[in-house]
Amino acid sequence: MSNTFLGMPTLPVFGHGNLNATEKFPKAAHRELGDAQLRANLGHATHTIRDKRLKVVAELPDWEDMRDAGSAIKNATMARLPALLEQFEANFTARGGIIHWARDAQEANEIVTGLIRATGETEVVKVKSMATQEIGLNEYLEEQGIAAFETDLAELIVQLDHDKPSHILVPAIHKNRRQIREIFLREMADVDPALTDEPARLAEAARKHLRKKFLTAKVAVSGANFGLADTGTLTVVESEGNGRMCLTLPETLITVMGIEKLLPSFADLEVFMQLLPRSSTGERMNPYTSLWTGVTPGDGPQNVHLVLLDNGRSAALADEMGRTALNCIRCSACMNVCPVYERTGGHAYGSTYPGPIGAILSPLLTGIKSEENSSLPYASSLCGACYDACPVKINIPEILVHLRGEDVDSKRAKIKVPSQMDLMMKGAQWAFSDGAHLNLLEKGLPLGKLAAGRDKVIKKLPGIAAGWTQSRDIPAPPTQSFRQWWDKEHVAPAAVERSQDGSRNTEGEQA
Amino acid sequence: MKIALFATCIVDAMYPRTARATVAILERLGHEVVFPSGQACCGQMHVNSGYFKEALPVVANHVKAFDTEDYDVAVAPSGSCVASVKHQHEMVARRCGDAALEARAAVVGAKTYELSQLLTDVLGVTDAAEQLGSHFPHKVTYHPSCHGMRLLKLGDRQLDLLKSVGGIEMVELPEAEQCCGFGGTFSMKNADVSSAMMADKAANICGTGAELCAGGDASCLMHIGGGLSRQGSGVGTMHFAEILASTLENPATVPGNVQLAGSKR
Ligand code: SF4
Numbered sequence: 001m002s003n004t005f006l007g008m009p010t011l012p013v014f015g016h017g018n019l020n021a022t023e024k025f026p027k028a029a030h031r032e033l034g035d036a037q038l039r040a041n042l043g044h045a046t047h048t049i050r051d052k053r054l055k056v057v058a059e060l061p062d063w064e065d066m067r068d069a070g071s072a073i074k075n076a077t078m079a080r081l082p083a084l085l086e087q088f089e090a091n092f093t094a095r096g097g098i099i100h101w102a103r104d105a106q107e108a109n110e111i112v113t114g115l116i117r118a119t120g121e122t123e124v125v126k127v128k129s130m131a132t133q134e135i136g137l138n139e140y141l142e143e144q145g146i147a148a149f150e151t152d153l154a155e156l157i158v159q160l161d162h163d164k165p166s167h168i169l170v171p172a173i174h175k176n177r178r179q180i181r182e183i184f185l186r187e188m189a190d191v192d193p194a195l196t197d198e199p200a201r202l203a204e205a206a207r208k209h210l211r212k213k214f215l216t217a218k219v220a221v222s223g224a225n226f227g228l229a230d231t232g233t234l235t236v237v238e239s240e241g242n243g244r245m246c247l248t249l250p251e252t253l254i255t256v257m258g259i260e261k262l263l264p265s266f267a268d269l270e271v272f273m274q275l276l277p278r279s280s281t282g283e284r285m286n287p288y289t290s291l292w293t294g295v296t297p298g299d300g301p302q303n304v305h306l307v308l309l310d311n312g313r314s315a316a317l318a319d320e321m322g323r324t325a326l327n328c329i330r331c332s333a334c335m336n337v338c339p340v341y342e343r344t345g346g347h348a349y350g351s352t353y354p355g356p357i358g359a360i361l362s363p364l365l366t367g368i369k370s371e372e373n374s375s376l377p378y379a380s381s382l383c384g385a386c387y388d389a390c391p392v393k394i395n396i397p398e399i400l401v402h403l404r405g406e407d408v409d410s411k412r413a414k415i416k417v418p419s420q421m422d423l424m425m426k427g428a429q430w431a432f433s434d435g436a437h438l439n440l441l442e443k444g445l446p447l448g449k450l451a452a453g454r455d456k457v458i459k460k461l462p463g464i465a466a467g468w469t470q471s472r473d474i475p476a477p478p479t480q481s482f483r484q485w486w487d488k489e490h491v492a493p494a495a496v497e498r499s500q501d502g503s504r505n506t507e508g509e510q511a
Numbered sequence: 512m513k514i515a516l517f518a519t520c521i522v523d524a525m526y527p528r529t530a531r532a533t534v535a536i537l538e539r540l541g542h543e544v545v546f547p548s549g550q551a552c553c554g555q556m557h558v559n560s561g562y563f564k565e566a567l568p569v570v571a572n573h574v575k576a577f578d579t580e581d582y583d584v585a586v587a588p589s590g591s592c593v594a595s596v597k598h599q600h601e602m603v604a605r606r607c608g609d610a611a612l613e614a615r616a617a618v619v620g621a622k623t624y625e626l627s628q629l630l631t632d633v634l635g636v637t638d639a640a641e642q643l644g645s646h647f648p649h650k651v652t653y654h655p656s657c658h659g660m661r662l663l664k665l666g667d668r669q670l671d672l673l674k675s676v677g678g679i680e681m682v683e684l685p686e687a688e689q690c691c692g693f694g695g696t697f698s699m700k701n702a703d704v705s706s707a708m709m710a711d712k713a714a715n716i717c718g719t720g721a722e723l724c725a726g727g728d729a730s731c732l733m734h735i736g737g738g739l740s741r742q743g744s745g746v747g748t749m750h751f752a753e754i755l756a757s758t759l760e761n762p763a764t765v766p767g768n769v770q771l772a773g774s775k776r
Contacts, residue, residue, distance in 0.1 A: 025701065026700065026701050026702075026703065026704075029701060029703055029704050030703045033703050033704065033707055339689055339690045339692070339708050340701075340704050340708075343704055343707045343708065344704060377561075378696075378697065378700050378701065379701060379704075380694070380697065381657075381690050381692055381693065381694025381697045381698075381705065381708070382559055382657075382694055382695075382697070383657035383661070383690035383694070384657055384658070384661035384662060385657075385661070385688075385690070387661070388661055401558060401559055401561065403561075404559070404560060404561025405561040405562075405563045405606070406561075407561055408560070408561040408562055408563075409561075409564075421560070421696070425556075425557055425560065425562040425565045426565060428552075428556060428557065428565070428569075429557065429562075429565040429566075429568060429569060431520075431551065431552075432520060432551045432552035432554065432557075432569040432572070433551065433568035433569045433571070433572045434549070434551060434572060435548050435549040435550050435551050435572075435576065436549075437551070438520065438523070438524070438551040438552070441524075442523070442524050445524065457737075457740055459741075465699060466702075467698065467699045467700070467702025467703075467705075468698055468699055468702065468737075470702055470706065471702075471706035471709065471710070471738060471741055472698075472706070472709065472734060472737030472738045472740075472741055473737045473740040473741050474733070474737055475525065475733065475736070475737075475740075477524065477525055478525070478526075478527055478528075480527065481523050481524050481527055482518050482522065482523045482524075482527035482530040482531065483518070483523055483546070483548070485527055485531065486546050487548075490534070490546075
């Protein structure tokens with residue numbers, strides 16, 4: 001379709017907010033790799049969660065069937081998302097809730113601010129939420145003179161330290177408890193100066209710090225793990241109880257939820273309440289699951305709002321190969337098993353969504369056009385560990401490759417001078433699309449021996465291949481390729497020998 | 512059985528000994544090996560780097576070379592190349608709008624096996640010492656490459672075959688299932704992360720005290736071996752086919768440093 005129709009918005013509408021990488025991944029990764037403490041913290045944490053997850057997943061004999069079910073329910077949801085959203089809206093509204101639609105981060109932030117302003121409050125408590133991270137709500141509210149207090153322990157640590165989350169489930173995964181104690185002592189006005197770095201003492205300090213806020217806050221802002229279309233119910237799954245407090249004590253509750261978080265029916269929760277806790281925290285069940293359906297007179301918040309956020313999700317949905325990325329339930333299993341994430345940490349990905357899912361989701365939501373974003377799909381060795389771990393079977397490696405294709409094509413259209421990589425690929429295309437071409441090239445193999453020198457290894461290559469030789473040698477190539485050996489030694493004599501004893505012994509040439 | 516060998520570009524050009532070992536094993540079992548001469552490469556590097564347009568003629572060439580009735584099964588001593596033939600070729604054809612190629616690629620893909628898969632599932636090899644005369648009196652550790660493990664679901668096939676080799680001492684590799692960091696052009700585009708992954712893999716290998724690390728993918732072995740060599744570890748890498756091909760009468764030489772196989776080339 002041509003996009004020149006007047007009055008029509010340009011499609012697709014991409015997302016904004018904390019989704020764009022601000023520097024290219026290799027550069028960011030280089031910096032983060034230099035932080036030995038970060039690597040130690042991350043290695044320890046990811047290995048612990050990884051092992052826990054494997055143990056509890058192994059307990060369920062039907063785990064693979066459950067993954068299939070999760071994947072099927074999500075695919076069915078995406079296939080009729082508009083209808084389900086309307087069904088959800090009708091049910092949510094019928095129960096006394098109010099729905100707001102936000103096309104992008106800016107609109108969502110404005111809506112939330114307007115709702116808070118209407119209450120006359122200048123402070124809100126917050127339940128951990130990826131959607132509000134994505135749109136940069138806390139920062140926006142601060143500019144508007146509204147203070148937002150994170151109540152999730154890890155989220156609080158990051159907020160107090162004026163840092164950014166580096167993991168979607170354990171935002172402070174890059175910090176150890178010694179560092180956390182320092183942050184509390186420095187940033188919490190009411191902290192006990194004798195605080196130690198025992199986890200229980202740290203949690204106690206946070207609890208005391210937050211209690212006042214819980215009891216006085218009139219407005220809470222949350223995200224939602226699931227929205228159930230057939231009942232108009234919202235769900236938050238958590239483990240500290242802070243969410244339950246925020247969702248029940250205040251008078252006004254404002255939830256921001258991505259439009260992809262729907263499940264068709266209440267019954268579908270059965271599958272996801274098994275998949276999510278086991279995949280995310282390695283627990284059989286999370287301690288707190290809160291469900292609310294509109295307003296209950298005299299009980300809980302009497303002002304219940306939901307901001308339904310697009311912010312690039314429609315654009316991702318329009319990508320036939322990439323749309324399954326929207327099936328993500330934000331469990332973080334993929335980043336916990338990712339060897340790249342384990343070494344670079346979440347900040348290297350620039351976006352609210354790090355790790356394997358971030359490497360596909362960020363470019364899908366925001367478009368692959370920017371240099372920085374387009375480096376994300378290459379931040380993977382395609383080892384496939386993420387696909388194996390994902391509870392809803394998102395084929396992340398396949399989508400990474402698809403997005404690399406989009407990137408190559410978009411650059412091809414834009415830049416007229418081919419890059420080193422383009423030239424290398426072009427050359428390899430010639431060599432690899434005809435056995436005779438490869439053979440011709442292989443005749444030059446003895447030259448490689450010269451390049452290798454006395455110790456029979458190549459230690460330095462130029463151009464884009466220089467990265468390889470920064471830490472790895474390359475063996476001197478052999479003087480004869482396999483096909484040359486085959487032509488010379490095998491084909492002709494084989495015919496003769498085979499007629500004698502039916503088989504041929506090649507081991508002689510092995511030794 | 513008539514078996515078509517897909518040598519793969521890297522084995523053909525850099526590690527011919529691996530292909531020769533593959534031929535030796537199959538012939539020792541009494542099968543006829545043919546080498547379709549038009550073959551070159553599976554195109555994995557192009558596909559994984561996003562160069563679908565450039566991948567198309569490479570895929571078409573592979574399909575043309577192997578699209579013949581004149582063999583029973585095709586085999587390659589490489590998990591990732593077989594995964595590419597089985598899982599990527601149809602996708603490339605589809606993406607480039609070539610329905611005829613897509614259909615032919617499906618046929619070729621279905622007939623193609625990774626070496627340990629063919630030996631175990633089709634040819635019934637369970638005891639290499641007994642059935643192949645394999646003998647390799649060395650201390651060996653084993654790294655399962657990602658594509659074989661995850662895309663082809665090879666499980667312990669390669670490891671079990673190695674364990675059944677006469678005289679061999681297998682030692683377990685800690686964190687064996689972690690990627691070695693090769694990832695094709697990933698090792699160039701994200702050289703720092705790739706090096707960090709390789710360094711951890713190399714440290715785990717050296718920690719086992721093994722003389723060498725065996726595996727089923729020449730590219731991963733070149734990557735790991737290249738790192739071990741740069742570190743001056745003296746530990747080498749070797750394709751499992753060469754270990755299976757080694758016998759008491761014609762023992763394979765234990766490689767040091769980056770050489771994948773015996774020192775004579
Ligand atoms: S992509 Fe899959 S594994 Fe990763 S966070 Fe989403 S649901 Fe979890």
